[in-house]
Amino acid sequence: MAEFVIKENIISSVSGTAIPKPANDQNTDDIIPARFMKEITFANMGKYAYCDERFKDGKEIPMHPFNDKKFRGGSILVAGVNYGCGSSREHAPQALYRYGVRAIIAESFAEIFAGNCASLGIVGVTATAKEIASLIEFINNNPSEKIVVDLVEKKVKYKSIEAPIEILEGRRRAFLNGTWDALTILQQNKEGIKKVKETLPYLRFE
């Protein structure tokens, strides 16, 4: 099989401090309200991340984890069940990425959001409710401690703890061999694409 490794895109682990955001069913309207999506580039999305939760009457709510000084600079977001549900807007993971998020550990992800994260190089992994609860407690007590999301060993590591994480094997491999930006590998199989196009009956119905 052809080798499609793009070396500089290899992501085998993400390490950094973490941001606790444990609620379940956080939707992409929470992450970025639709009224901020009227720009034709993603450039400014970072400053809109969780905008309606972070500000009230133009004033910053200091307790919000995206404002709280102790979590500033965090690159690993820790969330609950069904993270990123709702709209397919890539503006949501773009906003998180531009805010500085490089990995998300959640109990589960909404499908479209998870796919969007993968195509941006944001590592999304899942852990059990119990592991998430322990991790959240640890982060709240030790906000400046580094967390490591290790895709090779499939573990999240902090202090002396190593907890198991899950990720779709295809996605894990895409990060490990640097092909998460799928366009390059999708372009390779021109013959295969042509064959499906020729065999699908409905493309020729008149």
Next chain:
Amino acid sequence: MKWIFGDFMSKNTLYDKVWSAHTVGILPTGQTQIFVGRHLMHEVTSPQAFEMLRDRKLSSPNPKLATAVADHVVPTIDRSRPFKDSQAEIMTAELEKNVKEFNLNYFALNSDKQGVCHVTFPEQGIIWPGQLAVCGDSHTCTYGAFGALAFGIGTTQVSHVLATQTMAMEKLKVRRINITGKIGKGVTAKDVALHIIRTLKVNGGVGYAYEFGGEVVDAMSMDERMTLCNLAVEGGARSGYVNPDNTTFNYLKGKPSAPKKDFDRAVNYWASVASASDAEYDDVVEINVSKLEPIITWGVNPEQGITVSEKVPALDSFSGKAKEEALDAFNYMGITGNQSLIGTKVDVVFIGSCTNGRLSDLMQAAEIIKGKKVKVRTLVVAGSAEVKMGAEKLGFDKIFKDAGCEWRLPGCSMCLAMNPDKLIGNQRSASTSNRNFKGRQGSPTGRTHLVSPYTAAATAVEGMFADPRKYL
């Protein structure tokens, strides 16, 4: 509700057949490279995708497999150009430029084909059984009503589809949902969908495609099936579908972009993609709707719904994290546990969207509003130019205008308020749309309750939430 769990994998379902027919190969990562037979686009999630193509000096090899329309940011009253909102103008002009440069099909703004993407594309006959259809929009699952395998994708994936006609994906599991019983008077597909979501929860469908079937679905019209499939994603399922049958084929016959010369051949193919009688599912659930009544959501996600006879659940009925979330929803929505929503005043009623903006939805609303006056601001927004023309032919525009409603031009309008149609402050709305998320209707403190067109109309007439059945 009845569950049947198996440790089997889905086999011989529509999902399996369509997936397999569109499989190009297995990528080095183990993901499947899947061919996209219909690519639908709108102005909000596409500009960056075209820019990515330009950056990489790529063209689109199959431009005629893509169709675009502007719907999210377009104003629903004054369409003169340039739009007053310069961002909306730039975004719409960008789509117009891109479809021209890449030679894609386009339903122009002031043409008789413009509308909310998920209303106009099916109505024009572009969506067929057995297609694999994608759009940078989560409600693409609407097209599952036709027996297409359809789902929302992100903007980077839009660029992949434009450049290669394929994308990288993992296969979903398939859950068969049998909807049984006899649906009561005044209960609609919207209520059935909201009931499924509150039963299986907003995250119940994560990892699944939903196959909707059973006697209730068999008897549904295409419009009703579209409403049902539209809300699959609100239950966590990226895709939802109904097996194609005579209702599907009859709907497509004669539609502008449906097959003409090959119609019979097409029907044979379409029938062949339906789940086989011996199809196997990852799991099966039965939901009986005989006792279902119209539903109104009380909270900030679509599973937080009660029927018109029920009361908002008491805070003490929740525990742990769910209790915190319920309290947060109560505070945001300005309601309390144990209260009834019937009789609660609303400020705005919105009738429209890709969920309930079709002619049959407007017909239901008109049935109740006819000859009465609305007590609150009521926006009625046809889902497409064709729906609007159809409604005007039947005199619905006059019924709505005489009652004091606003009769507006087709667009997404107040479903997500990327246009001038917005809630103000903490206004409370009864909305036929699909999401009651915080801030969804344009005000960061706005309060949205999801309802059917019947319930919306009855609520408009009374100025407070009302059981529509007394008007039917």
